[in-house]
Amino acid sequence: MTNLSDAVASVAVVGATGYAGGELAAILSRHPHANLAAVFSGAKSGTTPFRSLHPSLSRATGPDAVPFDLDLLLAAKPDVVFLATPNEIAAEVVPQLLDRGVRVIDLSGAFRLRESASYPTWYGFEHPRAELLREAVYGLTEFCNGELTTARLVANPGCYPTSVLLAVRPLAALIDRDQPLICDSMSGISGAGKKSELAYSFAEVFGNFKAYGVAGHRHEPEIRQGLKLGDRATLIFVPHLLPTVRGILSTIHVAFTEPLTAEHVLALYTKAYAASHLVTVLPHGQLPELKDVVNTPRAEIGFQLLQGGKRAVLVSVIDNLLKGAASQAVQNFNRMFGYPDTEGLS
Amino acid sequence: MTNLSDAVASVAVVGATGYAGGELAAILSRHPHANLAAVFSGAKSGTTPFRSLHPSLSRATGPDAVPFDLDLLLAAKPDVVFLATPNEIAAEVVPQLLDRGVRVIDLSGAFRLRESASYPTWYGFEHPRAELLREAVYGLTEFCNGELTTARLVANPGCYPTSVLLAVRPLAALIDRDQPLICDSMSGISGAGKKSELAYSFAEVFGNFKAYGVAGHRHEPEIRQGLKLGDRATLIFVPHLLPTVRGILSTIHVAFTEPLTAEHVLALYTKAYAASHLVTVLPHGQLPELKDVVNTPRAEIGFQLLQGGKRAVLVSVIDNLLKGAASQAVQNFNRMFGYPDTEGLS
C-alpha cells in the first residue's frame, strides 16, 4: 500500500498507565513502523497487563507495564523513548537517555520552555540541564521543518498551547501586540490526568463547570513563547474544566494591525496547513465543535471577523489526549523517520 | 414567622409548559403571597396536568395548563401575569393585558430593548408598541429602586445578560470603554428551551461543546444597553453550549481606566450587593463554580485582577432557568408588592 521502507524503529513508552500514555501505547502497538519494545507504568510496584493500558488493546499482546527502571529500559534497546511522566521525572530521565544515545519525545513540560529561569516560577523546580532547553525541538509538528529529522529531544507541546497556537500562529505576523490576546480555553477532565481526588470525582464534576488557574497556568508562558510575544504584550489565558472527558475548545480574541478580509485570513491558514492532513480550517463564520475531533488526531479551526476585520474570534478544537498529546507525539516520531504525519494515525 | 401582610395576589403563567415556565409554576404554587389562578401552555390544543409542569409538582394540585386564550386568562382576574412565551406572542399579548389593567412580568425579549429600531434587526419583527418599550422597567432586580413598586410592565432580563450585567454593572464607571469588553458565556442546554431537533438530541450533545452566535446574538444589544456602552465601545459576546442542562458561567475580560486594588473592587461589589441575599461576591482570586448555584435563585461572582489591577477577569454563575428567568421574575413580583426579594424563593 505504501512505498515507504519497511524499517521499524524500536520504541518504548514510560508512563503508559496514564491517559496520554495509554493512547500512545495503543497507537504505537498498531504503527507499521514501530515495535513497542518496553512499556513502563507510573506505579512504584506491580505490573499492569498490556491489554489494560487502553480499551482497544483488550485482546492485543504486548509488553506489560512495569515500574520504571532505567536499566530495563536500556536493555530493550529503544531507538526512541516516549515519556508521558510527571515533569520532574522527565527532567531527570531525559538527560540519562540522551547521554546513552537514545532519542526522546517528551510529553511532559520539562523541556518546553527555552529559559531555565522559567522553571522555578512555573514548574516549581530548578531545571537540571539548561543547555538541553535550547537543544530541544518544540514539536508543534505543523510548524516544524527539517529539525525533527535529526532531533535528539522533542518537547511535545502542551494540550492548551497546541489548541491556541494552531489557531493563532498562522496569523501571528498581523496580530496587534498592543492589544491583549485573550484565550478562554475549555478542556475535558482527562486533561488533569488520572486523579484520585474528590474534586475530580464523578459526583463533583457531573453538571459542573468552572474556570481555574486564572492567576497563572504553566501553559501561559508556553503560549507566550510559541507566539514570540515578548514581555510587553498582554496574554490572558483562562483554562476551564468541562464536564466531559476528552477535548479542548479554545475561544481566542485577537486584534489585527490592519483590517483583514476573510479571504486574507483563509489564505494565511491555507499557507500554514495546505500540506497537513490533520488540521482543517473551516470557511469564514463556521465554527468547529468538540465532537468533530474527539477520538481523532485532527484539529479544526474556525474564525469570525468582527469590526470590519479589525478583530476576530478564533475557535479551535482538538482531542487533548491525541493532537494535544499522544498523536502529536507520533506525528513527531513520523517526522523523525521520514514518514508522513498520518502514518499510524488513520 | 413574618410580619408581612397576609395579602395574596392572583397570578397567572402563560407558557408554563416550557422549562422556565415550569419553574415559575412551581415557585408560584408555593409562594405565600401568590395564588396561581390560571396556567397556559405553549400548545395549540390539549391539556397538560398541573402536576406535569415540574417534577416537584407531582403530587400538587393546581390549574391544568390549557392553550392560551385571552378571555380565559381575564376570567381568572389575575393581578399579575407572567409571560414565558416566544417573543412575538409577548409583543402581541402584553399590550392587551396592560390595556385591561393587568400588570405583566414578561420573561421574553419583547420589551427588553429601549429602541424599537432594534427589533427588526435582532428579533426579526417590527415592534408593535414602541411607547411601551420606554415604559417597561428592565427587571435586573438588584439594580432597580422603587420603580418596580408601580411598574405596569416588567421586562425580565435575558439569562446571558443577567450573568454578565451582575458581574460588570457595579464596576461600570471604572471600565475603560476604549478597550473591548469581552464575554465568553457558556450555558447549559435548557437555555435553548424544549427542543425537538436533532442538534439538541442527547446523542449529538453528549460529550460535545461548541460556540455559536458569534456573529451576533440578540442578548448582545441587551448587554450593551444594560451597560450604557453606546455605539462606540466594543462588546464581544460569544455564547457557548455546555453539555449539561442548567447553569450559565460567564468569563468576562475588562480593562479599567485606572489600576484598581482588590479592596476597591470588593467595595464596589459590596455597595451594589450588600442588601442582597441572592448575589454573593467571592474574595479576590476565588472563582465560583456552576454547581454552587444550579437549582438555586442565587448568583455568585468572582474576580481576578491582572496587570497590577489595570485589567480583571470576572466570572459569574447563575442558574439560567432561575436567576436567569423564573426566580428573577419572582424577585420582581416581590418588589411590586413590597415583599423581600427572597420571599417564596428560599
Add this chain to the structure above:
Amino acid sequence: MTNLSDAVASVAVVGATGYAGGELAAILSRHPHANLAAVFSGAKSGTTPFRSLHPSLSRATGPDAVPFDLDLLLAAKPDVVFLATPNEIAAEVVPQLLDRGVRVIDLSGAFRLRESASYPTWYGFEHPRAELLREAVYGLTEFCNGELTTARLVANPGCYPTSVLLAVRPLAALIDRDQPLICDSMSGISGAGKKSELAYSFAEVFGNFKAYGVAGHRHEPEIRQGLKLGDRATLIFVPHLLPTVRGILSTIHVAFTEPLTAEHVLALYTKAYAASHLVTVLPHGQLPELKDVVNTPRAEIGFQLLQGGKRAVLVSVIDNLLKGAASQAVQNFNRMFGYPDTEGLS
C-alpha cells in the same frame, strides 16, 4: 398555615459533610419544627462552614461542622441526633447517645439487621449491642405504625432496600416464594458516598455502566429481612452503577401464587399508600423514570403484569439521597413528634 403546635425539637447531625448528611443539614435547617443545634463533620480535624454543607445553604447561617466529639454533641442538648456516619462509628456512638437519653435516627446500616450474627458476615464487625438490634425500629416510614412515636432508635433503611421494599411489600402476601425474586437495581454514583478513588473519578465513570456486588451486597439481607423471606426463598439482588449522580431505579421480577389482575395489584398498592403523599403508584403498564423523583422526597412505582397475571415486572424510582436516606430520616423524625410525613419536605 398549620394548626400544629409550634414546638421545636433540638436536633444534631453527625456526618454532615457527606452527601446524605449535607441533604439532612439542608432539610433540617429549613424544618419549621427543628432547631439545628450542632453539626459534625466526617473529618478528623478542621471546620467546614455551614454554608458549604449544601449548595442551597450558601447564604444560610447555622453551626459550622466540626470533628465529632461526644461532649460537644451532648452540650448542644439535642432531642434527636441524626447519624450519617460509617457503620462502625454508628455502632459505637448510638449506645452512648441512648444511654444519655438522646433519641437517634441512624442512617447507617449499624442497626438495620435484627440478627447480630449477620454483622460479621455482611458488615465485617461483631455487633457491640445485640439487644439494641431488637429494639431499633426499621424506619421504612410508610410501613411503620405508632412505633416511631416512642422509638428511641430508628434504623433508617438503606437506599436500595427502600427502592425494592416500597415496590414489593404491598404485594408480599401474594408473592410465590418458591420462585426467585430478582432485583436489578441501578444507582447514581452518589450512593457510594464522597469518594476520592480513581474508580469513582469523572474520567472513569463518564459513559460507563457496570454491575457490581453480584456475589453479595449488604443490602441483600436487609431486603430479605424486610420481606420476611426466610432462609429458603431465593433473592437475587444485582446492584449497578449508573453514570449519573442521583437516583435509584429498581427493576424487580416477581411471580405470584395466583394470577392477579391489574385492579387487584392497584388495590393492594392503594391500601398501602393511600395515606401517603410521598409514594405514587402509576396506572398499569406505565413506568416511572428517574427524573420524576430526583431532587424530591418522593417514590414512584409502576408495574406490568405478564403471563396472564402470574408474574409482574415492578419498577420503582427514588432519589437515593432523599427518600433513600435524608428525607426518609426526616419523615421518621416527623412521625416521632406527630407531624405529617411531608413536614419540612415540600
Add this chain to the structure above:
Amino acid sequence: MTNLSDAVASVAVVGATGYAGGELAAILSRHPHANLAAVFSGAKSGTTPFRSLHPSLSRATGPDAVPFDLDLLLAAKPDVVFLATPNEIAAEVVPQLLDRGVRVIDLSGAFRLRESASYPTWYGFEHPRAELLREAVYGLTEFCNGELTTARLVANPGCYPTSVLLAVRPLAALIDRDQPLICDSMSGISGAGKKSELAYSFAEVFGNFKAYGVAGHRHEPEIRQGLKLGDRATLIFVPHLLPTVRGILSTIHVAFTEPLTAEHVLALYTKAYAASHLVTVLPHGQLPELKDVVNTPRAEIGFQLLQGGKRAVLVSVIDNLLKGAASQAVQNFNRMFGYPDTEGLS
C-alpha cells in the same frame, strides 16, 4: 503483512446517515478488501458529504450520500449491499437486490424472524417475501459455520439480541426452560437512532434513566428464536435507556438443569469462543463494564454462579453500534469472502 488475496469487493451502504450506517461507512472505507462504491442517505432529498457521515472521515474522500435510488445503486455494480434502513424499506429493497444477483447484509429486522406470522405482530407489516425469511442466514457471526460463505442474504442480529445471545447460547443446552429466563438490558441512547423528538433531547435524557417496552419489544421474539425457546418457556426481556450514547449491558438471570461449576461454565464458553478474537469471557466472578467495549468491535462476558451453581447471573457488554450493528455486519462480510473476522476491524 497478510497472505490473503488482494481481491476487493465492491460494496454499497444504504442508510449511511444514521448512526449505524455512519459506522459502516467509516469501517468499510478503511477495509482492505472493500471498495465503497456508493452510499445512500436516509433523506428524501439533498446530498450529505462523505466526510460528514462519521467524525473519523472528516478528511477522507469517498462517495457522498444521496437519496436512495435503485438504479443508481445497481449502476455502482456492488457485490454486496449493506442496508441500515427502516424495516419496511429493507423488506421492499432486499428482494429487488437479490433478484438482480446482489448479495445483501441487512442490518434491519426485516429478515431476522423465521416466521412471517411474527411480522404483523412485532413489526406492524405483512412480510412480502416469506420464503426469504427461511433462506436468510441469521448473522450472529460466532455461531455461523460455513453458511455465510454462500449466503445471498444475511439478517444481521439486533443489538439487544446480540448482547443476550452471546452470553446465553453457549450455555443453552443446560438452561432449565421451566424457569423464566430474565434479561434486564440497558442501552445507550444511540440505539434509538437519530431522533428529533423531545423525549430524546439532551435536556430530557441527562440524568434520567428508565425502563421501556416491558410489555413487548420486537427484540424479544428474536431472542426467543435465537435460543430455540419454543412457546412454553418464559422469557422476560426489559430494555432500559441509559443516559449515555453508546453501549449495551445485559444482566441475565438463568437457572440450570443441574448445578454447574465455574470450570464447567468456562469450558462451555471456551468451546464457543476459543477461535474468536472478538468475544472475551472473564474469569468467574469478574464482571465486564461498558467502557471496556465502547468504540470497539468486541463483546465481553462475565458470570457469577449462585445457589451452589444452580443459577447464574450473566453480564454481557457490547457497543450497540459496532458488535450490535456495524462491526458484526463487517464480520459477516468477512466470512462471506473468507477473511478473518477481524479484517478491517482492528
